Amino acid sequence: MHTTSHPIEVRNMRFNLETDVPKHWHGGGRGVTLFFDNLSTLFPEGERFFIASIRAHLSEVTDAELRTAVRLFCGQEAMHGREHERMNAMINAHGYPAHELEARLVKLLGFVQKTLPKRWQLAATCALEHYTALLGDLLLGNPEILADAHPEMRRLWNWHAAEESEHKSVAFDVYRAAGGNTPERAFVMVVATVVFWAVLAEQQVRLMHADGIATSPKEWIKLGRFMFGEPARLQRLAGPLLDYFRPSFHPTDHGSVALVEAWRQGHLAAAA
Numbered sequence: 001m002h003t004t005s006h007p008i009e010v011r012n013m014r015f016n017l018e019t020d021v022p023k024h025w026h027g028g029g030r031g032v033t034l035f036f037d038n039l040s041t042l043f044p045e046g047e048r049f050f051i052a053s054i055r056a057h058l059s060e061v062t063d064a065e066l067r068t069a070v071r072l073f074c075g076q077e078a079m080h081g082r083e084h085e086r087m088n089a090m091i092n093a094h095g096y097p098a099h100e101l102e103a104r105l106v107k108l109l110g111f112v113q114k115t116l117p118k119r120w121q122l123a124a125t126c127a128l129e130h131y132t133a134l135l136g137d138l139l140l141g142n143p144e145i146l147a148d149a150h151p152e153m154r155r156l157w158n159w160h161a162a163e164e165s166e167h168k169s170v171a172f173d174v175y176r177a178a179g180g181n182t183p184e185r186a187f188v189m190v191v192a193t194v195v196f197w198a199v200l201a202e203q204q205v206r207l208m209h210a211d212g213i214a215t216s217p218k219e220w221i222k223l224g225r226f227m228f229g230e231p232a233r234l235q236r237l238a239g240p241l242l243d244y245f246r247p248s249f250h251p252t253d254h255g256s257v258a259l260v261e262a263w264r265q266g267h268l269a270a271a272a
């Protein structure tokens with residue numbers, strides 16, 4: 001059995017979001033700020049969904065170490081949810097429809113919880129946790145992505161990135177303990193990918209519309225360059241995403257322990 005590559009630690013972080021952070025907090029452009037804001041609106045409800053889908057299978061987890069990891073996973077995701085809820089209140093106060101987007105997500109996830117079998121819901125969590133782990137590694141490994149961000153935002157996103165990497169195996173290991181199989185999780189990954197990118201694209205348009213830039217080719221080109229040119233080059237996630245379909249795939253096959261360790265050292269030094 002694979003074990004978690006990093007010890008999972010619940011860190012009760014609190015960011016100064018009320019006064020400090022400007023509306024366009026990422027210097028890479030308004031569209032770039034809004035792409036991160038966009039992701040943020042998905043986290044509180046999304047992560048509550050992850051926690052619920054894992055807890056629904058807790059009776060099938062007999063391994064004591066994995067049960068501990070589940071408890072720490074829930075603790076980390078609860079902290080992420082709390083801080084992103086605060087961030088979303090800030091986004092809303094900046095004049096964007098963050099609360100409206102959150103309410104729409106509540107409806108979508110409510111529908112999923114009512115209609116899909118419990119283990120498919122857990123498979124969806126595994127699929128999306130692969131995304132968050134890859135995006136987290138991308139952020140930690142490419143500090144240029146947040147170089148032009150407000151320092152408090154950089155701190156929040158790096159913290160979330162590191163913890164996503166720390167707990168990336170938990171949902172997957174619970175899914176295996178619950179008797180999950182490759183065809184099922186592969187199918188759910190395809191559906192989750194379509195829904196995830198469709199929701200992100202639609203929300204991006206809505207947020208840019210609220211900023212009056214939804215029809216600005218200049219802003220879209222700037223965002224496209226940021227995402228698919230330097231610094232993000234999101235297309236490099238294609239390989240690791242496809243690897244999810246390999247029957248012997250495990251989340252620990254990806255990412256770098258050293259990157260998370262470097263973040264942890266920086267975090268400890270800053271706290272000292």
Ligand SMILES: [Fe+2]
Pocket residue numbers: 047076077080160164
């Ligand atoms: Fe999270």
Ligand SMILES: [Fe+2]
Pocket residue numbers: 077129132164167
């Ligand atoms: Fe997570």
